[in-house]
Amino acid sequence: MPVIDEPQVRAACEFNQRLNVPQALPRDPAAEAATLPATLDDLKMTADRPLGQATTLPAAVYTSEAFYRWEAEHVLRAGWQCVAHTSQLAEVGDFITLDLLGEPLIVVRDKDQGVRVLSRTCPHRGMDIMPPGFGHGPAEAREGPPGGGHTRLFLCPYHSWTFELDGRLKACPEMHQATGFQRAEWGLREFRAEVWNGFVFVNLDGVAPHAPAEQWAEFGSHLEKWASQDLVVVDARTWECPFNWKVITENFMESYHHVGAHSQSLQPMMPARDTWTEAERAHFIRCHLPYGAKERGAISEAEAAGGARETFPLIPGLEERDRFEWGLTLGFPNWLLAYVPDCLIWYRLQPEGPHRHTLLTTLLVPRAVTQLPDFADRLQRFTAASVGFHLEDMEMCVGVQRGYYSSGYQRGRLSHLEMSIWLFQRYLAARARGTWPTLDRPAAVGQRADS
Numbered sequence: 001m002p003v004i005d006e007p008q009v010r011a012a013c014e015f016n017q018r019l020n021v022p023q024a025l026p027r028d029p030a031a032e033a034a035t036l037p038a039t040l041d042d043l044k045m046t047a048d049r050p051l052g053q054a055t056t057l058p059a060a061v062y063t064s065e066a067f068y069r070w071e072a073e074h075v076l077r078a079g080w081q082c083v084a085h086t087s088q089l090a091e092v093g094d095f096i097t098l099d100l101l102g103e104p105l106i107v108v109r110d111k112d113q114g115v116r117v118l119s120r121t122c123p124h125r126g127m128d129i130m131p132p133g134f135g136h137g138p139a140e141a142r143e144g145p146p147g148g149g150h151t152r153l154f155l156c157p158y159h160s161w162t163f164e165l166d167g168r169l170k171a172c173p174e175m176h177q178a179t180g181f182q183r184a185e186w187g188l189r190e191f192r193a194e195v196w197n198g199f200v201f202v203n204l205d206g207v208a209p210h211a212p213a214e215q216w217a218e219f220g221s222h223l224e225k226w227a228s229q230d231l232v233v234v235d236a237r238t239w240e241c242p243f244n245w246k247v248i249t250e251n252f253m254e255s256y257h258h259v260g261a262h263s264q265s266l267q268p269m270m271p272a273r274d275t276w277t278e279a280e281r282a283h284f285i286r287c288h289l290p291y292g293a294k295e296r297g298a299i300s301e302a303e304a305a306g307g308a309r310e311t312f313p314l315i316p317g318l319e320e321r322d323r324f325e326w327g328l329t330l331g332f333p334n335w336l337l338a339y340v341p342d343c344l345i346w347y348r349l350q351p352e353g354p355h356r357h358t359l360l361t362t363l364l365v366p367r368a369v370t371q372l373p374d375f376a377d378r379l380q381r382f383t384a385a386s387v388g389f390h391l392e393d394m395e396m397c398v399g400v401q402r403g404y405y406s407s408g409y410q411r412g413r414l415s416h417l418e419m420s421i422w423l424f425q426r427y428l429a430a431r432a433r434g435t436w437p438t439l440d441r442p443a444a445v446g447q448r449a450d451s
């Protein structure tokens, strides 16, 4: 088995970034836009087939600018996207900058301890108030989250207007001759945001009909066991991904590929054949990856010797089943979480077009774990393993996107182990019908009786 390393994969990503851009394969935007209705019809038809007849989607779903514009409006801006974890904004004035679907954003802890998502677009002449390096204001970069920093106020570097942490305009020089100008009317625009179980979500179009607590209540009761509001992000890595955001989403949620991509890493621990998916839900997909006999044996052996198989102490209070499996959840549209018996893994996605997105891979553990004398060693061990299997995934995702640009692409058949991909198709199709899964179709049954 050839070993792939991080520089190799990052170089492959850069190389593919160049190959995958539409300039490399000239497209006629008008012709592409004209095919959007047919692509959406195809999506709806494909998703309505039973799992046993399921196929992959048309390549245009992953390559076309027109489809990307459709999903940016109806799937991404319309939903709740996860942008931060509260541990990354521990103190008043802590912030994270990120760009999401063309919106330059600041996620900030304000003076009332609330978390807000503000636009970085200056209400004066439109300047990004925190350009790379944070301009010339009082904001300072902080170690930890990429784009993270700390400040007492925001200063637009162009004409020195300043803003409070809640976005209100604090001061603006030489505006006294502007007739009727009222400072109170010229704050930074604020986006609709909610904190739920320690994660910060933004709904860019502002009209999502269901709040996170409502739409995800059912898996919230599972997530509660990890007390995710008390966890801290201890590792965060940025990856420039030359592939569609749905490619990593599908990859994250199906474990059939343990037999191939992870044959030496995850497959011995969580055999693909034993993985399964719960019944269809309106707002999320949940999968289970039980440990195989070999891993269970290794756990018993380690425990008999007075040790532990996991890298970090077990999350306290987990049920028996949670101790012997990994769980995966996709909260629509793209909140990806893996529940591990000793930690949580969260992926943040920033789609940037049909052929690219920025991905942040993170690891969260209870704060007490970070106080262990050997924490640095444990963290190093865990990240070596998790980066290892992520590199295996990156290699696959890069290759899949190349396939979508090829005239040799075929609409492949899915295995029953890819039920989560089929459910994701059903979610996209439901959005194309203006609804959510299970609301206008009977819910698909789960792969275990108790799901």
Ligand code: FES
Residues within 6 Å of the ligand: 122, 123, 124, 125, 126, 127, 156, 157, 158, 159, 160, 161
């Ligand atoms: S554009 Fe921001 S102060 Fe002028």
Ligand SMILES: [Fe+2]
Residues within 6 Å of the ligand: 251, 252, 257, 261, 262, 389, 393
């Ligand atoms: Fe994987």
